[in-house]
Amino acid sequence: MTRTISKDDPTLFVDSPAALIDAVPPFPPRSEREAEFYALRDGEMLINLGPQHPSTHGVLRVVLKIEGEKIVDLDPVLGYLHRGVEKLCENSDYHQAICYTDPLEYISSLFMELAPVMAFEKLLDLEVPRRAEYIRVLTCELNRVSSHALYMGWQALDLGGLTPILYAFIERDEIVEMLAAQTGQRMLFNYFRIGGVNGDLNHDFMSRLGDWMSRALKQIEANERLLNENEIFLNRTRGLGVLDREASLRLGMTGPNLRASGVPYDIRRAHPYGVYPELAFDVPTRQEGDSYARYLLRLDEIKQSIAIIDQCLHKMPDGPVMAKIPRLIRPRPGRAFAAVESPRGQYAIYAISDGTDQPFRMHLHDPSFVNLQAMGAVLPGNLIADTMAIFASLDPIMGGIDK
Amino acid sequence: MDARLARRLEARFGDRLIRPVAGRHDETEVRIAAADVPEVMRTLHDDPEFSFNVLADLCGVDTGDAMQVVYHLWAEPAVTRDWLRVIVDGLARDDPRCPSVTFLWKGAEWQERETYDMFGIVFEGNRDLRRIYMPPDYTSFPLRKDFHLADDAARGSGEGVRHMEQMRSPAAATASNTRRRAKVD
Numbered sequence: 001m002t003r004t005i006s007k008d009d010p011t012l013f014v015d016s017p018a019a020l021i022d023a024v025p026p027f028p029p030r031s032e033r034e035a036e037f038y039a040l041r042d043g044e045m046l047i048n049l050g051p052q053h054p055s056t057h058g059v060l061r062v063v064l065k066i067e068g069e070k071i072v073d074l075d076p077v078l079g080y081l082h083r084g085v086e087k088l089c090e091n092s093d094y095h096q097a098i099c100y101t102d103p104l105e106y107i108s109s110l111f112m113e114l115a116p117v118m119a120f121e122k123l124l125d126l127e128v129p130r131r132a133e134y135i136r137v138l139t140c141e142l143n144r145v146s147s148h149a150l151y152m153g154w155q156a157l158d159l160g161g162l163t164p165i166l167y168a169f170i171e172r173d174e175i176v177e178m179l180a181a182q183t184g185q186r187m188l189f190n191y192f193r194i195g196g197v198n199g200d201l202n203h204d205f206m207s208r209l210g211d212w213m214s215r216a217l218k219q220i221e222a223n224e225r226l227l228n229e230n231e232i233f234l235n236r237t238r239g240l241g242v243l244d245r246e247a248s249l250r251l252g253m254t255g256p257n258l259r260a261s262g263v264p265y266d267i268r269r270a271h272p273y274g275v276y277p278e279l280a281f282d283v284p285t286r287q288e289g290d291s292y293a294r295y296l297l298r299l300d301e302i303k304q305s306i307a308i309i310d311q312c313l314h315k316m317p318d319g320p321v322m323a324k325i326p327r328l329i330r331p332r333p334g335r336a337f338a339a340v341e342s343p344r345g346q347y348a349i350y351a352i353s354d355g356t357d358q359p360f361r362m363h364l365h366d367p368s369f370v371n372l373q374a375m376g377a378v379l380p381g382n383l384i385a386d387t388m389a390i391f392a393s394l395d396p397i398m399g400g401i402d403k
Numbered sequence: 404m405d406a407r408l409a410r411r412l413e414a415r416f417g418d419r420l421i422r423p424v425a426g427r428h429d430e431t432e433v434r435i436a437a438a439d440v441p442e443v444m445r446t447l448h449d450d451p452e453f454s455f456n457v458l459a460d461l462c463g464v465d466t467g468d469a470m471q472v473v474y475h476l477w478a479e480p481a482v483t484r485d486w487l488r489v490i491v492d493g494l495a496r497d498d499p500r501c502p503s504v505t506f507l508w509k510g511a512e513w514q515e516r517e518t519y520d521m522f523g524i525v526f527e528g529n530r531d532l533r534r535i536y537m538p539p540d541y542t543s544f545p546l547r548k549d550f551h552l553a554d555d556a557a558r559g560s561g562e563g564v565r566h567m568e569q570m571r572s573p574a575a576a577t578a579s580n581t582r583r584r585a586k587v588d
Contacts, residue, residue: 032531033531249457250509252458252514271429337488348475352464373510373513
């Protein structure tokens with residue numbers, strides 16, 4: 001059977017590429033900066049990166065203004081994942097609000113529960129049992145290790161190295177299974193409660209934890225050997241995406257990204273919460289401020305976290321894990337602000353109570369949202385090929401950015 | 404509340420503070436008017452006596468009567484161990500305007516965009532004040548207390564979406580909304 005190829009054959013040609021988003025917005029500029037960005041000079045062109053790009057860690061669209069291979073400017077377009085979590089929280093009671101905040105940063109969801117729980121406890125003037133505080137720190141630090149371990153894999157994956165993520169997932173899976181044994185969930189744990197935690201540590205969790213602790217450091221060091229001295233990895237991270245101390249402070253960055261630029265701002269020390277004042281650990285900093293420093297800093301933090309877990313296990317007191325609180329809570333009118341050090345930086349909740357059982361206003365401050373702005377400062381002047389390498393080193397999670 | 408910090412704030416800013424310095428737990432709270440924002444924030448940031456060099460958070464609040472912009476600042480433990488909360492109070496609900504702090508913290512740009520997107524508060528001096536989450540052709544401000552999804556859906560493409568309060572108890576929806584307004588100051 002012969003088949004003539006015609007231009008009208010729908011299987012061969014697509015007339016209207018409906019799935020493409022035009023880089024230039026179809027409306028007049030809304031701000032000074034937008035007008036400036038979309039006015040092109042000779043030799044410049046716009047391209048879309050995303051929204052469905054595998055290495056944007058979610059759904060992010062970045063309009064890049066390029067000249068040849070060099071990036072001149074960029075305009076990130078957010079909101080593809082916006083779910084209106086703040087509004088949802090205003091319409092749910094205090095216990096329900098925790099379930100909404102927890103899937104925001106799905107990689108480190110225990111931190112996303114901790115901040116609202118702490119803010120509500122402040123509103124209620126509630127004292128949390130010491131054992132619950134220790135359990136919170138213990139599980140959070142485990143979560144931090146899994147998050148940072150996964151970051152190691154991602155950073156390499158975005159540079160084209162496929163192997164490290166497989167090892168990173170071994171690390172992460174062990175911790176996630178461990179936390180699943182304790183909380184009943186693999187990703188969205190929903191473990192912290194206002195006034196404590198949901199259930200004391202069980203035998204399954206403790207035996208898995210003991211098993212993992214005996215080889216955690218060795219495993220991390222094996223992963224280090226895989227990447228730290230790799231020539232390709234060094235060439236594509238060292239000296240790229242440099243942010244100095246002053247610039248990163250002005251950008252409002254927090255977390256490992258800020259500490260890699262030499263500012264020792266860590267909420268666990270800068271504004272201690274929980275039982276962190278009783279624990280001995282260092283706040284590692286680096287001076288270089290490039291992608292490689294951000295990578296190394298997270299490795300240092302993993303080691304500190306393992307040390308904290310070890311201390312928690314030795315110092316943990318006996319006792320109850322929940323304070324006595326009523327099922328339906330109505331804090332007296334007031335305002336509370338609580339911040340925790342999440343693996344991506346300062347995650348904060350600002351809650352206002354009007355005396356009813358629902359928060360009057362609940363604001364979520366997400367570290368990735370602020371850190372992502374650094375893209376505009378570090379990317380111009382770099383090659384398109386390095387965009388994703390630098391982007392990955394900032395370690396943003398779009399679920400948290402878009403709320 | 405940090406009493407030492409409160410005394411210094413009162414001595415420094417005096418009658419610029421709309422209300423006496425308040426606070427609970429590890430938070431110290433001051434209230435200022437919109438016109439004083441650039442100068443007060445610059446003093447808090449630059450003056451070695453305060454040196455609040457980290458902008459921990461920026462957000463908007465709709466109390467039902469007025470709009471507020473709320474900043475949370477952090478300083479070295481030697482200055483204070485508290486969070487400093489600066490509330491810009493009494494912005495008119497029909498035309499809320501507040502000076503931008505992007506001249507001190509470039510990173511406030513997106514947070515101000517978010518506040519504009521959700522509350523319609525215009526930050527004068529922010530070069531990039533446009534919506535950040537909602538689509539560009541969107542006209543409402545979703546976190547305002549007078550926002551109803553049902554009204555909004557009738558205007559836009561989300562027609563047929565019901566507000567969650569109505570889903571829970573349709574009859575009580577209006578009453579509960581009225582009750583929840585104008586309670587916080």
